[in-house]
Amino acid sequence: MSGHDVLREWALYCAAMGWYVFPLVPATKRPAIRAWENRSTTNHDRITRCWDSGAFNIGLATGPSHLLVLDCDTVKQPGEVDGAEALAALAAERGVELPATYTVTTPSGGRHLYFTLPPGVRLRNTAGHLAPRIDTRSGGGYVVAPGSTLPEGGYELEDDTDPAPLPAWLLQALCERPTTTSTTSAGPVARPSAYAASALRGECDEIRSAPPGRHNEVLSRAAYRVGRLVGGGLLDEAHARTELIQAARTLVTADCGCTPPEVARVVDAGLAKGRTQPRTVTSRQGSEVAA
The missing domain is CATH 3.30.2250 (Prim-pol fold)
Structure with a gap:
């Protein structure tokens, strides 16, 4: 046969x-x-x-x-x-x-x-x-x-x-939300601000459109930026992690050797690094101010 x-x-x-x-x-x-x-x-x-x-x-x-x-x-x-x-x-x-x-x-x-x-x-x-x-x-x-x-x-x-x-x-x-520990996180965020939610969507869009040969770089940078918002108490980390990993599904199906465990590793490392440099947003202007 x-x-x-x-x-x-x-x-x-x-x-x-x-x-x-x-x-x-x-x-x-x-x-x-x-x-x-x-x-x-x-x-x-x-x-x-x-x-x-x-x-x-x-x-x-x-x-x-x-x-x-x-x-x-x-x-x-x-x-x-x-x-x-x-x-x-x-x-x-x-x-x-x-x-x-x-x-x-x-x-x-x-x-x-x-x-x-x-x-x-x-x-x-x-x-x-x-x-x-x-x-x-x-x-x-x-x-x-x-x-x-x-x-x-x-x-x-x-x-x-x-x-x-x-x-x-x-x-x-599978329905439980993953728990994470962090020395800089201010705890769960019930509802992110419009700025934080928009920033997360923008980073996910960047991941989905990452050019060949730069998948790891784009994913790591996006996770770091989101991690800064998590560290500033503007985003819930479990939610942010899930959204980043879901956005990276397109990288897994591409011809680059990316795997789900590798994607999760890069996201977790980027979030952890970003949390050490927390970012806040002024409530009046919505402009970014490094904490």
């Missing part, structure tokens, strides 16, 4: 599971089409025509598929805890066991754990929210489906158990 045939059969298999698929550039994790979430499909004929025309890897749009996928990554430095260990620790803290569920191994040695969402529940992607080395993909996100291959290896089906319902404790943990 040719590479085209194998990938087509995997794409059709995913569609038969009720999962919406779309093509990725061959041998990469990058979408081969624009508006991939809206154009993802379970239609047999569309899938057949697409994969007959090229050996595309398979993107699985988690939102339309009503899935949440836990992406448990491997460690990069000795002594760190990997995603699978962190997830097991979270379960142990709550005195529960993780259910067996559909599991795919990744070329880097990580694992994708598939869960179904309760009716009416829609979750967003997260990066490091549950724990370091654990990201999630749901509404607005995608994972590389089994059968796909990268130069360093393939996405292999490890456990074909039907996806388990997302455990209630995991749903609760």
Whole structure:
């Protein structure tokens, strides 16, 4: 069976599971089409025509598929805890066991754990929210489906158990706002000022339009500037962090090697540095004054 045939059969298999698929550039994790979430499909004929025309890897749009996928990554430095260990620790803290569920191994040695969402529940992607080395993909996100291959290896089906319902404790943990500690933060901000909210939107727009080759620079600078507002008590850090990471989703899907854990690391470092140089805004003119 040719590479085209194998990938087509995997794409059709995913569609038969009720999962919406779309093509990725061959041998990469990058979408081969624009508006991939809206154009993802379970239609047999569309899938057949697409994969007959090229050996595309398979993107699985988690939102339309009503899935949440836990992406448990491997460690990069000795002594760190990997995603699978962190997830097991979270379960142990709550005195529960993780259910067996559909599991795919990744070329880097990580694992994708598939869960179904309760009716009416829609979750967003997260990066490091549950724990370091654990990201999630749901509404607005995608994972590389089994059968796909990268130069360093393939996405292999490890456990074909039907996806388990997302455990209630995991749903609760994903809905909790992350807590942060800081020696300079003045505490949560219930409602940011118009200036601070506008500044955050502007920095997020800068991130989304970051030119190739400057992703890390633009993201780090934006996080630093936002961190200054957090340090000045003008923005809630958890909210700002979430907005910055969501804006950086476009960097993750670009052909630059950016990963969700790296994005989270850069954002956290920029925010922490910015907090040490807090910024305030005069209430009358709205002009910026360094604290």
